[in-house]
Amino acid sequence: MSEILSVKICGVTQPADVHAVSDAGGRYIGFNFFAKSPRYVDFEVARALALETPVGVAKVGLVVNADDAMLQALTDTVPLDFLQLHGGETPERTAEIRARFGLPVIKVVGVATAQDVARIDSFEAVADQILVDAKAPKDAVLPGGNGLAFDWSLLAARKYWRKPWMLAGGLTPENVAEAVARTGARQVDVASGVESAPGVKDAAMIADFVAQAQGV
Secondary structure, eight states: OOSOOEEEEEOOOSHHHHHHHHHHTOSEEEEEOOTTSTTBOOHHHHHHHHHHSOTTSEEEEEESSOOHHHHHHHHHHSOOSEEEEOSSOOHHHHHHHHHHHOSOEEEEEEESSHHHHHTHHHHHTTOSEEEEEEOOOTTOSSSSOSOOOOOTHHHHTOOOOSSOEEEOSSOOTTTHHHHHHHHOOSEEEESGGGEEETTEEOHHHHHHHHHHHHTO
């Protein structure tokens, strides 16, 4: 394959994480601003991490049903390249955020059934990228980062994408190559799958994940 697969490592919390992602060849780095997550960072910590992120690695801010005041404070403080909407944002709200804050938007769509896959169409019209994740269980505290996969064959039937997309949900160094082969994904996203404990990134696992994803 001539195109190198892009990897996003989400939920970094330490300077060492930033350098592990960069050294491994990661394309995106994600900061999690959902307070209930073990990967949560506040704006000032994220700002310091963002300023330490090497040129060429895109900085993504993950938010969940954020209001305009929170998004304004975030974008005023942290130099981001993307906003990732990981809540129940509608297509209309997605378009509004994109227009108001002037950043490309990645919209997360949780998938468990073919009906969920069909929802991607409405978000492709308004988002810059789509992140397809496993739908969180109804009783889950976290909207993502639960280490759950979904049935990848649901995406295999989707022949045409209007926007770039990422595959997420239960990916690990052990299964990412299979996931890429079965879905045709050219971008993948991982959080818990490269951690030694909740919220604690492991540099060796990050390097292994990127290598396995890219087939090197």
